[in-house]
Amino acid sequence: MHVKDIMKEEVVHVDKDQNIQDALKLMKKHKISRLPVVNINADHDRELVGIVTEKDIALRLGSSKYGNLPPSHFHVSTVMKQDPVVIESTQNIGIAAETMIKNKIDGMPVINDCEIVGMLTKTDFLEICKGKPFNSTNIADRMETDLVTVSPSDRLVHARRCLIDKEVGRLPVVEEDILEGIITAKDVANAMMSFRKIVPDKYKNARIRNLLVGDVMTQNVKTIDGGSTLEQAVTVMLENRISGIPVELDGKLKGIITKTDLINFVVELEEVS
Incomplete structure (x- = not known):
């Protein structure tokens, strides 16, 4: 192909x-x-x-x-x-x-x-991530477990710094091991843009540091169970137009599955074929 x-x-x-x-x-x-x-x-x-x-x-x-x-x-x-x-x-x-x-x-x-x-x-690749072996591979086997997280009370500038340093596009927002939301580069961009429109120039530097993750994050985040398959993850991503899904087991955040994880799997399969 x-x-x-x-x-x-x-x-x-x-x-x-x-x-x-x-x-x-x-x-x-x-x-x-x-x-x-x-x-x-x-x-x-x-x-x-x-x-x-x-x-x-x-x-x-x-x-x-x-x-x-x-x-x-x-x-x-x-x-x-x-x-x-x-x-x-x-x-x-x-x-x-x-x-x-x-x-x-x-x-x-x-x-x-x-x-x-x-x-x-990466979204264009999702359509080919169906059928075998995607419908027989568990998310838990391919998800990222070494997570970088922030809390709702963290400052937005801290979340921005995490996005840069860790080279990721999204951060789970967690409070006492419970997923409260997710914040993405898009959320940061829109928040910064809105902030700059309404805050007078002389106050920008001081007030921008008072913006909190909880003010900007997306709540009621779509999650998926670690026992689901990669094909099921693909369906959720396509239906909800998202690039990553937090993975929960027994109500606690255990990892995240992203388009990048799926693309890595595509590369492995192409090398084998």
Whole structure:
């Protein structure tokens, strides 16, 4: 199977000179978390110059270096990652999955002859994570158990720092071993954006440190039992448009299963076949 067989052909992009508010609006409208960044050259062609994600925006907005600047002052070009990883549409999906894991990315532009023809994300792999052996492999055998967690009373800047240092996209929010919610890079980005709109510049640096995880986190989180199968996890992820599911046993948090865990399994299976 090749990249072209599972990629999304619709490519939503953003110009490098647009501001990050425009980028976030596009992400929300199209229910995506990353955008190729383009520059219109002299021939009016769209030249790929970078990629921007919700996480990139969250990290920049939470930086003390830019604490007093309103969101309208942030152009996409100041936040994006330059020289993005790309993949040819004719490449094998095993190579594509391995490329994502190696580069610690959740998606990449698909190209043909230097032209963007699609986007490939970890979500695109989920549709092939069905049937054997996904319907006979328990989540407990593939989930991540070395968890980084935060509490509702932790400051949002601490959660942001954890997302950066541990290179994860979400953090379970736990109080006395009980799962209270989950906070993601998207939650941080939206909270930082809203905060900057309503708080006067001279108070931003001081007040941003008073934002708590409990004020921003998603409550009533979808969970899954450790005895469920990977195929069942895939179904929950697709139906709820989420990238990770906390795993509980006997009412207590024991791990988390993510798209990355599933992609790792795909790579292993491709190497065997």
